[in-house]
Amino acid sequence: METQSGVDQPCGMSLAIDVVGGKWKMHLMWVLAEGPVRFGQIRRKLEGVSEKVLAENLRQLEASGIVHRELYAEVPPRVEYSLTPLGESLNQALAPLEAWGDRNREELSARI
Amino acid sequence: METQSGVDQPCGMSLAIDVVGGKWKMHLMWVLAEGPVRFGQIRRKLEGVSEKVLAENLRQLEASGIVHRELYAEVPPRVEYSLTPLGESLNQALAPLEAWGDRNREELSARI
DNA sequence: CAGTATCCAACACGATACTG
């Protein structure tokens, strides 16, 4: 991750982007929003992501205080990921952006 | 840019990220929001960006229909960049995310 | 099951020089 895009006084956007930037974190938020999920479940929902990258992204979101990781001492091991309150608030803030993308889906798909 | 992060049915977020992803486009939106600006002005406001990268980003935003490029046939040449209506609407959608980053600045700066 | 360890490829970014 490219922490703090070299701009003078980091605006809120910079911080947000540092948190959810990259190819998968946004999709991850989308999956996590539906409730606690296990590692394998996420992999299946986010078709195309490698184990390495998924693990990395989860660690980063965890470090940012967005995701909570609950390890159950069982055999076989079980781990559940969920959003923290901060993560929930981020999801709220993300909603308008998603709505925007939906509203302009036609126009954008044609151009990108 | 990483168009269409390989997920089945692209959610609105994917589209939005494809548009404003990368290190500089968000900051660019921030600068453009204040009104028409010239290439050199943008360079000075976004300290650290190279001419090449700035030009690339502007071209991409232009292609996405977010930015309008107005060329004045003068000597020396003058070019002004501004937000299109679509760009303005994107800015609106971005606002909550920025507000979120501002609200949680303390907490995030410590973690990232 | 839930990861970690490696290795590799693609690409975004950066620095610099040059042009209409």
Added chain:
DNA sequence: CAGTATCGTGTTGGATACTG
């Protein structure tokens, strides 16, 4: 002034094999 052309580099992501 407003770019384009080139070249080099670091980071991100992908594929695969292996482990507690």
